[in-house]
Amino acid sequence: MTAAANPILEIDQVTLAFGGVKALNGVSFEVAPGSITSVIGPNGAGKTSLFNTISGFYRPTAGHIRFLGEDITQRPAPQRAKLGLARSFQNIALFRGMTVLDNIKLGRHCHLHTGVLDALFYYGKARREEVRLRADIEERIIDFLEIDHIRNAPVAALSYGLQKRVEMARALAMQPKVLMLDEPVAGMNREETEDMARFILDVREEWGVTILMVEHDMGMVMDISDHVVVLNFGEVIADGTPAAVQGNPEVIRAYLGSGDVEELRRKLHGEVEA
Ligand SMILES: Nc1ncnc2c1ncn2[C@@H]1O[C@H](COP(=O)(O)OP(=O)(O)OP(=O)(O)O)[C@@H](O)[C@H]1O
Incomplete structure (x- = not known):
């Protein structure tokens, strides 16, 4: 995909050394607003x-990250979340002893007024308004992700697929502009994977949220992405539409070198259960 005139997120020559x-070595790519962009490798x-x-x-170590045109490279993670960059984690990072609803409420935390001065000056009508708005958003998310029946269940009691859905609900409660999903269907069976793919498409459609995801499930990536970025040894080796990337010889070679190519081929041809 060619770069959008006004990307919502720009990764510019980013290097990260341990x-x-x-x-990462000089990684650059852009995320177009409203797109589903996947990073594979x-x-x-x-x-x-x-x-x-x-x-x-x-x-x-070097390079810049711009979000909505602003350089956020030096901004700490909570500030990025507040600006509208929310993420989920590869290994579910929910509070397992807490209920689904409480976990979702925690997602709103980044927007709450919690400072001493805020607490002094922020009360009355404005506060009631915020409480109402929060409840509305929580209800919309619960409805949208079809988790009403488990809203009071402790997260630990839920299936893996449902926990992933709750994690997405919590990230949505941040009202992000860009939702970053780290392996959203890892460990899921085919049915759970299809459900999650549908939710990701709907998040983009109904909530207008741009999606940036890392995912190993090639079938899912190629089905729902507009834009695929391929990394190998910390560098971008391909960047384009799913069709362009699938046919790129360097991508095939990268997966060949890793021994993953047979799996890649089978997944691309839908021969493997997710
Ligand atoms: N905290 C760290 N300290 C040192 N090296 C690290 C650290 N995190 C990652 N690396 C190294 O950086 C490289 C990239 O690792 P990374 O986990 O980002 O890859 P990945 O594509 O996410 O892999 P996977 O698909 O297995 O999750 C690897 O060589 C890894 O060993």
């Missing part, structure tokens, strides 16, 4: 490092 290891390619750098858990 000692002598360059997990063999194990160890740098996908998680990239996600952690974009969301602010790591500070890049």
Whole structure:
């Protein structure tokens, strides 16, 4: 895909080194507003490092990250979340002893007025208005993700697929402009994968949220993405539409080198249960 005139997110020559290891080396790509952009690559390619750098858990050794035109490279993770960059985690990061609803409420936390001065000056009508707005958003999310029946269940009691859905609900409660999903269908069976793919498409359609995801499930990536970025050894080796990327010889070689190519082929041809 050609770069949008006004990308919502720009990754510009980002390098991340751990000692002598360059997990990312001059990575550049753009995310168009309203797109579903996926980052793929063999194990160890740098996908998680990239996600952690974009969301602010790591500070890049060089390069810049711009969100809505603003350079956010030096901004800490909570500020990025508040600006509208929300993420889920590869290993579910929910409060397992808490209910589904309480976990979703925590997603709103980044927008709450919690400072001492805020607490002094922020009360009465405005506060009641915020409480009402929050409840509305929570209800919309619960309805949208079809989790009404489990709203009071502790997260630990839920199936893996439902936990992933709750994690998405919590990220949506941040009212993000860009939702970053770290392996949203990892460990899911085919039915759960199809449900999640539908939710991701609907989040984009109904909530107008741009999606940036890292995912190993090639079938799912190629089905729902507008734009695919392929990493290998910390560098972008291909960047384009799913069709362009699938036919790119360097991509095939990268997966060949990793031993993943047979799996890639089978998944691309839908021969493997997710
Ligand atoms: N905290 C760290 N300290 C040192 N090296 C790291 C650290 N995190 C990642 N690396 C190295 O950076 C490189 C990229 O790793 P990363 O986890 O980002 O890849 P990945 O594409 O997400 O892999 P996977 O698909 O297996 O999750 C690897 O060589 C890895 O060993």
